[in-house]
Structures are given as structure tokens and as C-alpha cells.
Amino acid sequence: MSRSGSDASNDPAGRPLPWERLSEELITHCPVFDFVSRRMRHPRRGTEADFYVLKSRNWVNVLPITPEGEVVMVRQYRFGIEALSWEIPGGVMDAGEEPVAAGLRELEEETGFVPRSSRLLGSISPNPAILDNRCYFVLADHVTPTGSLAWDEHEELETRLFAMDDVYAMAQRGEIAHSLVLNALFLFYPEWQRRQARRRS
């Protein structure tokens, strides 16, 4: 089914159209992102408007699993919600860095854990309306605390292991509430079900 709405200037097939970017103005340069204003024009309606966007490097989050099947989680203070938050390790990717390498770097820097194997789980848009970047998710298997911590200037982290079942229960109860962490758990879920089925068989 497709509905075209009431505006006769839409695409005749009822599809929304991509807008044209006329200009972009830097409002504020921040450590993690540039805050910009984009002047955009609708190609058929001709209407123009300014939209605010955060331009950011890509992010990476890592799901680290121990040989016993536990998840390595970190708790840290978050300045948006002004509260502590249970999350998986992650951070901003360096320029030119590959997602898996970036994820394993963040994992070791934040927790000291290092995996025996790892792979990309997938990637998503953190917020396609106001952010231009992607967040990648890395599965890190058979992790052990054999690396070296290297916290960023303002980082302060508590590291704790949780059984995977408990992590999914915490997520459903709202005790894990970071959108991106829940994305990692969602993308891993089919693989988690396969692993459980193998263990039972």
C-alpha cells in the first residue's frame, strides 16, 4: 500500500523525495562532533528550510563475551542524562580506522580485555534525523583480562561481568537503556539463540 498524502507537489508515485543541500554552516565545533546548520530545498515543492545536524566520526560498540559466556559491561557517568549508565565498551573511531580494530582498541583501553576472535555484527544509524554518522557493532569472543587499561582524560569506568541471559533480562526491564547497547543485543540475538541451541543439543 502507498499513500501520497494531500500535497499535490509530491512525487506522483507518492514517494518522498530527497532534498537538495544548498549550503552548510558550522555553528559550533565540539570534541565529538561539529554542530552545523544545513539549508535544504525540496526539489519539487521548492520550499527551503534550515535543519540542524551533528556531523560526527563513526562510532563503535563491542559485545565482549568471556569463555564462560559472560558479557563484559562497563558503568560510567554520562553527561547527557547526568547519571551512571550500564553499557558495553565503545567510543569514537579514529580517522581511517576499521570498525573491528577500533572496537578492540576501545575494549582494551576501557576494560583491559582482549579477545581470541572477533567479527563485525552490523551497523546502524544512531539518529538519521540529526546525526550523519554510523555506529558499528563488533562481537569479541573468548575475551580475557590480559591487556592494558588506557582511559581517556575524563573516563572513569566500573567493569563487571554479567551472564548473557541476565543482560537480556536487564535490557527488557530497562536497567540497560542506552539505545546503541540495545542495538548490539538485538543484532546478536539470532547468534545467541543458535549458540544456546548448540549447547542444548
Place this chain on the structure above:
Amino acid sequence: MSRSGSDASNDPAGRPLPWERLSEELITHCPVFDFVSRRMRHPRRGTEADFYVLKSRNWVNVLPITPEGEVVMVRQYRFGIEALSWEIPGGVMDAGEEPVAAGLRELEEETGFVPRSSRLLGSISPNPAILDNRCYFVLADHVTPTGSLAWDEHEELETRLFAMDDVYAMAQRGEIAHSLVLNALFLFYPEWQRRQARRRS
């Protein structure tokens, strides 16, 4: 397990501490959020730093399911990624508005669909590091196209029905990539499994 890191100024128990907010300065007022800078101080280290935060009203996303078990999805142009994006209906909650009422309002405005029953699925933090708000998720059951469209000034939406199995497959393949939409699918998944089990029995 708990690791305290190398900084002797941490909490003795190795826990990260909440910072104190010293001041907050408005940088830019935007339609959807206020962009502010917060001067923060670590309570034990005494270090101070500025952190950038988007202060926003809460958001709501709705998972609308037809009597045939299909999901009502919308495709729209997103100015962060400058591309079209398949999503579920949603938007910014009005001041004082309840999540379910806000979700059903957005659902009807964007798609014209109205449910027979609805309930809150849960809520999350869209990004605890840089956003101060929550996003609520509403399950809207037995929706039918009996309402009235009322698009916002710049909105232009394609509405289409997808089988729930296809929606989960699209999400795992990356064809649905909005972090918050994936959160709704994650929170609904246990209920979806129960419904499938009931249908089979």
C-alpha cells in the same frame, strides 16, 4: 568483578562518581532541541570540563500492527544522513503529553491509522552521552486506516505494510537501520514470540 583503574582519586570501591554541574550555557536554540554547554566538576578529582548536550523533549515511536499481523512502516527523507529511511511512525512529544497518547497522535498524523488497543512497550535513552531525553515505545494493535493524515510542514511520508517476519529480517540485514526503530523491535520481540507460539498451539 570490579576494577578501579590507575587513578587514586577514584571512589575507593572502584565505582565511577556522578559529576557536579557548575553551570549551563545555551549555545543554540533549535526547533527540536536546545544545544547547551555544561561546565562539570568531578567531585573527588576536582577536575573541570565543558560537555556539550542536546536538551530535547521526550520522543515517542509507535509499532502499529494490523489485524493481519503486518507492521505499518513509513519512509521519509532524513536530513542527518541525507537519504530516505524506513522507520515506524514517531515524533516529539508535546509538553505534558502522555507517551501512549503522543504515540497514537503521531501514528494518526503520519499514516492515518488508528488502533483498537495500545500500551507502553518501554522506554530508553536515545544517547545518554549527548542527549538528556527519553524515547518511549508504544505498541498499537489492530490498527486500521480510519483516521486523518496531518503532516508537519516539511513532512512527506510513504506508508507501507510489511509482515512482521520481514521487518525482523530487514532489521537484521541492515535495511532498517534507525537505532530507535530497532529498539522498538527489540522490546517487542518477547511478545512477538509469545504471539507466534499461541498461533502455532
